[in-house]
Amino acid sequence: MAIKLPIYMDYHATTPVDPRVLEAMVPYFTEHFGNAASRNHPFGWEAEEAVEKARKQVAELIGANAKEIVFTSGATESDNLAIKGVAGMYREKGNHLITAVTEHKAVIDTCKHLEKEGYRVTYLPVQKDGRISLDELKAAISDKTILITIMAANNEIGVIQPIAGIGAIAKEKGILFHTDAVQMAGKVPFNVNDLKVDMASLSAHKMYGPKGVGALFVRRRNPRVLLAPIIDGGGHERGMRSGTLNVTGIVGFGKAAELCRLEMASEADRLGKLRDRLNERLHKSLDEIYINGSTEHRLPHNLNISFAYVEGESLLMGINDVAVSSGSACTSASLEPSYVLKALGAGDDLAHSSIRFGLGRWTTDEEVDYVADKLTHVVTRLREMSPLYELAKEGVDLSTMQWQTEPQH
């Protein structure tokens, strides 16, 4: 089979809309265009009915009740709503929050914002495998702690946190537990009751739905979670999120969630095998490549590898018909290498040499083989050009070398 180029292997960044999802959405742009909040005519009723169906579909994916789903503009908003909402609502009870250093910016920056408002935040470190330690979590809890927010699976390294363990600790201590489940939900089983999660952020565009729509699961019983809204207005979504509902987006989200629920088992199995194939091929043809993060507690469709002695951006340039991303500084606006990889303690040089592969619904065997072969070729070529590779082959220990760095670096 001929391969179509460029190849998309960046499914953690976003996913294409599944044609079945698009099909479900189309009538709601033109035919059934009503405002779901219009209570007194059939246009509104149709829209409301479609939204409620989607709410059930999303709830079912995570084992929640439909009434516990609040639709938002995406997971960034869901994370903001959960964290700021709890902070605002439970201020009297305490002012301490616990999160982790490898969280998505939507969580980290929200926490930083709250710090400026007088809240105290503990950023738990992670171990070499990318997971937090439950003992460190317990030690960080005080009687002022009102929220623990730890992501389910990481967007860069695909590492799955011990969510059930965190849920149990939170429950025992009577602290609310929010998890950013964007990368995990729809990909592997994620059940809010089994895991004792009180709030969970979801995003449609990471599960073959449209961009600009997400949800926050907000538990209604044991405990009933209350949130201070962050947007004021017409009081939609049980008062937690004002704003006319994005009906088409929500319909698509619902359909996408349903497809994920029905196809999850076979898709995860297929992608896990493809991911392993990619990994094995790379390991067979290249030395000194390192997987970042746990291989055991990991999403089946994620691979994050550092190719020692080769800088990530130059690597991306060599595989410009393959869409992947790198933790290297030079590919990001910040000129700082990935904070997630730095947090693993592997050294900044390995962060600069990293590539994230995200496999997805339309990834094929042929694509995996093409990417593995191409990478092998480019890494080999760049290593021949790398002074670090040369030094290492001469037996020089790079970590003990004195580097001549400019002050601005």
Place this chain on the structure above:
Amino acid sequence: MAYSNKVIDHYENPRNVGSLPKDDPHVGTGLVGAPECGDVMKLQVKVNPQTGIIDEAKFKTFGCGSAIASSSLATEWLKGKTVDQALAIKNTDIVNELSLPPVKIHCSVLAEDAIKAAITDYKKKQAAEGKSAATQVQPSA
């Protein structure tokens, strides 16, 4: 990020990749940058003792495409220059030639640093060479 055609050309067909013997008295070696910063450049020049002109230049670079292009271009420019002419190469010349965007200026700075470091190393060696030649001469006198 979109790269200029010249950057792509140097990346695809880098000029003068390789190494010269470090211990050769006529070879100057510059190694600048640091792995933690995501960029390390090694640049070497070989000066012809008769003419004082750089007749060989080699590089190896760990860094982004612009860093590779900057050092590749630098080796092209170095050949045929005297040591003093080499020191006159400015990072801004590299920026202009390769049409580097502002975020990539430090890659060109690194190349200028590498040139300076290589020349400094060469001059140091020459000075030491002169001294040891002198000390070798003394006993027989």
